[in-house]
Amino acid sequence: MVDLSLAEKCENLMNVVVESRKKFGKMCIDYEQKTSLVENKMLNLQLETISNYRFKPKQTVPNIDVEDMCQDIDNFSxxxxxxxxxxxxxxxxxxxxxxxxxxxxxDKISRKLREPMTAELLLAKAKNKLVWDIRTDSIIF
Known part of the structure; x- marks a missing residue:
């Protein structure tokens, strides 16, 4: 073995590495499969225990009378x-x-009622309405 060349030594070492990778790769695959099986079994066990457990409500549901409900609905309607x-x-x-x-x-009357009523305004309107009658030489209202 001492007389082996450097290339043969490298080849032997590479073969050892390849074989160890194959061996450990198979072991890793087996390990992954076993861990996933165990995890699935644990999950199934947890689901089974939860599904078999009977939950007790904190508050009991009251028994509602159908007649009372109908009466409430009628009152609401x-x-x-x-x-x-x-x-x-x-x-x-x-x-x-x-x-x-x-x-x-x-309406005209309501418009007039909305206008402010002051004495000055009333006098001004009265002056505008005055008509001078030429024949009698007097003011006609």
Missing amino acids: EEILERYNRIESLQKRLGTTQDVILQLKS
Whole structure:
């Protein structure tokens, strides 16, 4: 063995490395498979224990009477209908109020009432309305 050349020594060492890689690669693959099997068994065991466990509720669910529920639903529907009718009547009253407002805006008397009433303004209007009658040589109101 002493007489082996450097190339043969390298080749022998490479063969040893390749064989050790094969051996340890198989061992790693086996290890991975075994660990995944164990993990799956543990998960299945945990799922089994959880599924078999009976949970107790913190609060018991009350037994609700069907008649009471129906009565509550009927009361609620009546309340909704009442509110709907009130809204409809408010809409009708709003429409009539809008009509009244439009009439007031177009009414001449309401326009006159909106103008400020002062003595000076009334005198000025009266002076403008005065008409001089030429025949009688007097003021006509």
